[in-house]
Amino acid sequence: MFKALIARLKQGHRTTPWPDGPAPELPERFAGRPRLDASRCRDGCAACAAVCPTGALSGGALDLGRCLFCRACVEACPERAVEFTREPAMAARRREDLVVRGGAYRLAEALEAESRRVFGRSLKLRQVSAGGCNACESDLNVLGTIGWDLGRFGVQFVASPRHADGLLVTGPVTANMREALLKTWAAVPSPKLVIAAGACAISGGPYRGRPEAHDGCGQLLPVDLFIPGCPPHPLTTLDGILRLLGRLG
């Protein structure tokens, strides 16, 4: 018992003060929201599109819904037209808002007043893992650790869809998970939300185009929040959820 208490003292208090204080520092090499300066592109050059694994780049636009943040495009671009900043905020409300052109970007807006009244102070989510690589799930679980303590915002992952206000989906939705996902969705009482987290859930990610999977959950469910990343950094996810609930900015 005393050993446990001493260990507890040594480990200290470790929850991030964000959003009221500074956010945890992101590593220098972290790839956050990209900037695209199409004015630098040479005529007919498509060096970035030629190396992109998921077809995220076309016509001077970069689709964060497909992007794996691998930065192959940065390496390939002779004009330094693509650049990844360390900005973690990237979540958006509409699929088309995930397309980056230039530097401007439309971040997720809060739910409208009535939904905010219902979900704003207590949001229970049922997580459905549907065919990704499990890194998305891992970094979601991190939000529950003492470093982030998601519960302090009234947001919680619950065991039963009956207790949930919505689903948080990861993975491209494999054919084998389609039925389970739809049944889970049907079991959530209305009003209800859908959050698609990670490139897989938004667009199929690295598995895009496979007959064994759908290209994301948007084909099956009405998505309210898209969180880009492969996987999204815990800060990107938390930022997105708090924006949705109107508790940021």
Add this chain to the structure above:
Amino acid sequence: MTTVHNAEPVALDMVAPLEPARFRDEVAAAVRGGARLSAWFHHQGRLWAALARDEAGEIQLACAPVQGSYPALTPRCAQAHWFERELFEDSGIRPEGHPGLKPIRSGTADFFRVEGEEIHEVAVGPVHAGVIEPGHFRFQCHGEDVLHLEISLGYQHRGVEAMLAGGPDRRTIHVVETLAGDTSAGHGAAYCQAVEALSGARVSARAMALRGVALELERLANHAGDLGALANDVGYLPTASFCGRIRGDFLNMTALLCGSRFGRGLLRPGGVGFDAEAGLRRELLRRLDEALRDAAGAVELLWKSESVMARFEGAGTLAAESCLELGLVGPAARAAGLDRDVRHDFPHGVYAFAQIPVSTARTGDVFARAYVRWLELQRSAAFVRDLLEHLPQGRLRAETGPLAAERICVSLVEGWRGEICHVAVTDGQGRFSRYKVVDPSFHNWFGLAAAMRGQPISDFPLCNKSFNLSYCGHDL
């Protein structure tokens, strides 16, 4: 059979096809003699087997023509059980006489049932209560006791082997890094080794060492996380919450190297994508010491808490003989005293120059699986420290040219869950005509089912966590 070493390609026509009955006899005899079935698959009208001989550090390759059906190997070799089901599901070729022939990835309604008035059945999943991957578990119970557990997977099946065939292309490395997202470095290393061997690329000593750092940081993060999760499952919250954070500290060290907590982009064919300059190395060493000190404080509490030890000891025991018979790998096998470890038995890359002691325990229970992780955690930390303190010079990345045509190459890596096996087969143009992936979980899921026999069903979460297997790595 043809003998090769780890990541040593051989021309396809050097592996002479055996007559089918002889093929089966030779594979069964090799396994009886201590070899492990590392891979078993169908390709262009032939059955292929890759056998790992741990003590000799050699891999034996064999193949035989097959059509429609063949007499199953499983009755003579339990390790083949899952492989033959996979083969049947993927190719339609029927292993005649297989004792439980059904698909492993496309679900089944035909569960093994125990009959009797007092027998009841418990079905769990595919959607589970936590933030975890989907899978279905079917228990046959008598009261609290589990008589039989059947594990039915495949919900994460997204067709990755089919995607890898025809490559390498610009998506290949990303599919490899996400075969099992918590093992990006492990699978990445297996793929890079295969491509480098097939293209004759020479990886520098510096790149090899940095890969070693990536692989061991991956092990450190996952082992720390698992120890915390085990503590959580027995309700010992101090260690659970400390280790959850310490796992993050290790992941963040990987992110310091490459920006991604999961090591995405760190390993690339020909070398590595990022360097560790002196300042970064100093910072990594500082964080390593701190994380290890914190881990020691958190983990030692477990062994000193009677309430924890009472739950860990004697739970989910799998004896060494069972591990041998089922072909278990990684910490689960080492916990029962089997000293198999690819880093030691088939050393490649940095492991060929620097040794890391193999950690074993004896009892094969939850305690032993936890304790082996703790031993490995300490040894990996020492290994990383050594690599960072003496990082050799060399270029980060060498060019990898076209792959040699008509070759087969077996690439083994000790991932944090155990042996990762990739088998790359190239066609006349040097493209993958087949890319077979065997995640350690493929061997070990059956071990979990076996470990649950005679256990109270309430110990399932704990036993499950002590194996902590991958669904997506299995489902592919």
